[in-house]
Amino acid sequence: MAEVTLVEAVNLALARAMSDDPSVVVLGEDVGVNGGVFRATVGLQQRFGPQRVVDAPLAELLISGLCVGMAAQGLRPVGEIQFMGFIYPCIDQLVNHASRLRNRTQGRLSCPMVLRTPHGGGIRAPEHHSESTEVMLAHIPGLRVVIPSSPERAYGLLLAAIRDPDPVVFLEPTRIYRAAKGQVDDDGEALPLDVAFVLREGQDVTLISWGAMVRETLTAADELADDGIRAEVIDLATLKPYDENTVLASVQKTGRCVIVHEAARTGGFGAEVAALIAERGLTSLLAPVVRVTGYDTVMPLPRLEQHYIPSVSRITAAARRVCQFS
Amino acid sequence: MAEVTLVEAVNLALARAMSDDPSVVVLGEDVGVNGGVFRATVGLQQRFGPQRVVDAPLAELLISGLCVGMAAQGLRPVGEIQFMGFIYPCIDQLVNHASRLRNRTQGRLSCPMVLRTPHGGGIRAPEHHSESTEVMLAHIPGLRVVIPSSPERAYGLLLAAIRDPDPVVFLEPTRIYRAAKGQVDDDGEALPLDVAFVLREGQDVTLISWGAMVRETLTAADELADDGIRAEVIDLATLKPYDENTVLASVQKTGRCVIVHEAARTGGFGAEVAALIAERGLTSLLAPVVRVTGYDTVMPLPRLEQHYIPSVSRITAAARRVCQFS
Amino acid sequence: MAEPAITDEELPVIARFEVRRRSYLAPDGTILRRLPQFASDTSALLSLYRGMVLTRAFDTKAVSLQRTGRLGTYAVSLGQEAVSIGIASAMREEDVLLPSYRDNAALLWRGVKMEETLLYWGGDERGNHWSGPAHDFPFCIPVGSHAPHAAGVGYAFVLRKQPRVAVCLFGEGATSKGDVWEAMNFAGIYKLPVVFVANNNQWAISVPLKLQTASETLAQKAIAAGFIGEQVDGNDVIAMRAAAEEAIVEARAGKGPRFIEAVTYRLGDHTTADDAGRYRPPEEVQAHWKEEPIARLRSYLVSQNAWGKVEEERLAAECQQLIEVAIERYLATSPRPPETIFDHLYAELPAAYAAQRRELKDASHG
Amino acid sequence: MAEPAITDEELPVIARFEVRRRSYLAPDGTILRRLPQFASDTSALLSLYRGMVLTRAFDTKAVSLQRTGRLGTYAVSLGQEAVSIGIASAMREEDVLLPSYRDNAALLWRGVKMEETLLYWGGDERGNHWSGPAHDFPFCIPVGSHAPHAAGVGYAFVLRKQPRVAVCLFGEGATSKGDVWEAMNFAGIYKLPVVFVANNNQWAISVPLKLQTASETLAQKAIAAGFIGEQVDGNDVIAMRAAAEEAIVEARAGKGPRFIEAVTYRLGDHTTADDAGRYRPPEEVQAHWKEEPIARLRSYLVSQNAWGKVEEERLAAECQQLIEVAIERYLATSPRPPETIFDHLYAELPAAYAAQRRELKDASHG
């Protein structure tokens, strides 16, 4: 058991998957000699060769389309999109092909591919390097969308994603690539792809989040505890499909819920979770479901990005509000 | 005042906008000599010439990107994407440029463009011709997303969209392109871009929908009326930004709400509306907020598409359920 | 601003390129140049002829099914039969075909049953779960979006050291899509065994070639990706087969990708949903009837005393017979249960959607 | 499968293409061929020289600001100064520049203030609300995605019958993007006044040219779009300016688009976030230092007795002075109020978002 960062856990999972299964291929811009701009693929090309670790030309549509073709042929491609702001050219391939190949051919062909990309802001990067548009993908039938919030979950969920017989978009929280450290046992154990993680149990209010925001959410839970508010913290982790039961069970217990995400508010995935509760958890609700999210603005450039990303104090304030509600 | 179909109303609005403003340019595949595969642009090229009504090469990314460049130069481009299933290559341009040019340059440049596309299924068309992924666009800060449900609103909202100083995605409900008829006075009067339309007042339950589904929703309201259930029917019409106040006011009155849309359920725009109610209308709720939507599957090919699209009976059943709830 | 001191012509040339054109039969069926070897085998030519005739007969029936409300939107290959047939005839079973919506002929040649093709265009996904090669791709409807798949398939062959080739078919309109461009560029870099074929039928629905691109030929587009593009008379099935054979043999031998521009003409409407009369003059269509591939090959076969009235009638009857049986089978196929739309969404339906499936089942059976 | 009966060589050639290369100064500053007219005006050459020197000095300071945490990620043009400067110097004020993130030099030449450039790369959108031409585009960060904008701008010029030209700059990596392809193809169809310039600095972060494309030159990619592509020695600012002048003059005259491949080399890291030592040998970089554009033009100017040690020192001092003033102004600019992130989202903030703006205002001032 070594203590590793989240990005190192990603690297461990990739190396493990590649050595376990010769059909796993990694492709993307700068994933080879350079080992990825975040070092997620470091060492892989040296170890598995340039045929299995491919430095793709500068074309995101191509990267996703190549994955579809390779996957239909039985390979297990793991494509990397350098930043989520550059994933949009892949959406046509994801929506019109990757997510549909199995259904379109009624099982004759399938698309076991993974598309990895850094998610979210907070690293003072240039424009387009801090996107969190996960809901655009989580709306697509036939896709899976996964986002870990710790090295352990990054390792186990990425292995599961690569082994899954269907297309998975794997979002990696850039802000905690290195900030998040944890013990990871490189034992090849995968985690389930549709179970949410209850990171902290509590009776008074349910805090639901995913990705990098899980950290601020946990900090908020600590602060709330100081005031005697016992918050339950859920890391949704898999957004498509997502674990409705864990959410409903928690809200049934606490009767109060705050959803936290970095993405813009309107039509964000938090809306889906709130809608679920309004539909199937209403009777247990003791207070309005509150969303603490990024604003409905473009993610500002570094000088102001910290004002855009939900802060611990915004989360605690919201939690206090719903707890005081009656 | 002539009785026209919805697609004829679109054509009227385009012609009016082009004759009012020489900077309006229409471009898309087959929009010229052919007048558009749905005849929405019929007659425009003869009247305004091939320079202002441009038959674009087969490249959707290009069409949206050209619009950005033209708009930045002060033209008012109206691009057509032949079917919503082919709009995905435009998402990069919409998210990374159209919606951001004004903010990126702090007002120095702007992007007054409109991207029109047929929306939804029910016309027994081939795969990809029946998409309703409006939420992917309604999540994007800086964009406007509009979808009419009648000839009058198609005319007034499209004029407003073309005159608006910011980018607008204008979705046209294919299923009622010809089925929807109405009196349209070609007087150049635009409709507001962020006001929902209360099509029918009622005390017992609020039915919220948009696009083609508004028709089934109105039919459902009729059937419910026969059983003495007085349904209020709201056509949201503008999804981004949307009219939160009209929604909240109605739910405050009825205490019950059913949201109807054709798009897949998970993370659809119905989730946003339900979340709004769970957040700011909870205290007035007498029953769970129910979503009647397309299933979380790929839109099936014609033989089964009618089973995918929400039926009147699914809507009435949901409305009865929430009305009986206590 | 000052005019440049020297003219282009004085600058040294650092690269030169050529585009060649392949054709063997003149529109009247006479021979333009020595025929490729396979053409000396009359039975080979007869099977190409049969494939084209069957295709046209099938298309005709499909259209009447659509007109009578028993089939969905359908795209005939009228006048372009030589493209799909010529290409398919040069492929091996283990090669992978990536067809566009207009390539019914290529799939029929490769073993897809006519009733399966009808089932798909009749609006039933099961039509793609066909008797043809299990590894072939389904019809691609988003124009050009399957080109990157072809590159991915070709890459898999290289990685696994398999002597197989991916063949991607699309229309000239597709060459305007970045998808095709990105795929060709990648295939060039890794010398992938991929053959890209553009069916240049002059029209993309109502958009004529001159509004699609300014390049004199489509073949030259391959120059941008660093490999060979050839223009072929797409109404000459012998030329199509010869070009395909050469490209596929080279690709299989590891010599890299090829691009084939098949110059032909769309004699029919774009699809049953289109009315070409709106945008092109009948004279233009008439003129092109003189070049169509079936009459052309027939003239040649007749001139070789390999074909005549009797054979023609026998073939026509045989085709009608096959097609009618297929149509009966198609019409006899009842729709699948609605809830099955969930069954191939994922390898295993996630628990989250089980309730929706139940709801649909009850709704549709209740 | 039978080998084809005839070889390619026997097929008739239907189209021929050439790519030419432009260069005037050898790496040592000696003349290779008669110089373009503008070069007879020494002051013109001196201003090009000054532009390149100022750029390099500015880049150096920008990097040290970044290293000391006072600037965000920054991309220097070290070794490629001749590209941006040569192109910008051939443009008119009313022409529209569509730059990539590496074209600071072109914008400075066109009137953007150094403090504005710093403000943008310092993470403040106000840097794009600049003193340069109001119609120029901001830096494009999604590679190649501004090429369609250039075509749209060019189309607007044609529609309004304005004698203006759109100039789009990007790197060689961008030529792999479908965006660039689709834009070039469209510009070709409508003979738009657009000049596409690829700064071929041999590297796309860690990806070398040979993994980016198999085409021997980038210039030949224009053949696919039906217009002229020229390769230029991108380390020869005289060649860059001459090529740009010719292309812009032609475009302005309605003769259609041009593509310029500027062959140069990225002597520095990709950006301050990159460490090129990871993926390329120092020897390669060393070798290319012998060809860099500033020393080259200086050698020529010195050989013409138009430049010397004194002038060099005076220029260096002048640049330092200008840059320091700019840096002071930049560092003195305090961030804008957080809630202003709502103020240029739409022409007028929709009522739906007013509450969010208020919340942010209170949160950040409370």
Ligand SMILES: Cc1ncc(C[n+]2csc(CCOP(=O)(O)OP(=O)(O)O)c2C)c(N)n1
């Ligand atoms: C990406 C995309 N855009 C638009 C369409 C609608 N559409 C279907 S076929 C077609 C024209 C295709 O022309 P071409 O590529 O020449 O093929 P052809 O139909 O002539 O065989 C268009 C615009 C589509 N199917 N896909």
Ligand SMILES: Cc1ncc(C[n+]2csc(CCOP(=O)(O)OP(=O)(O)O)c2C)c(N)n1
């Ligand atoms: C669409 C897109 N994908 C990826 C990136 C990340 N990225 C920034 S610069 C770069 C390399 C660009 O290389 P090139 O086009 O040659 O320009 P250069 O940086 O060499 O000037 C990459 C991959 C990006 N900015 N945009």
Ligand SMILES: [Mg+2]
């Ligand atoms: Mg065509």
Ligand SMILES: [Mg+2]
């Ligand atoms: Mg480069």
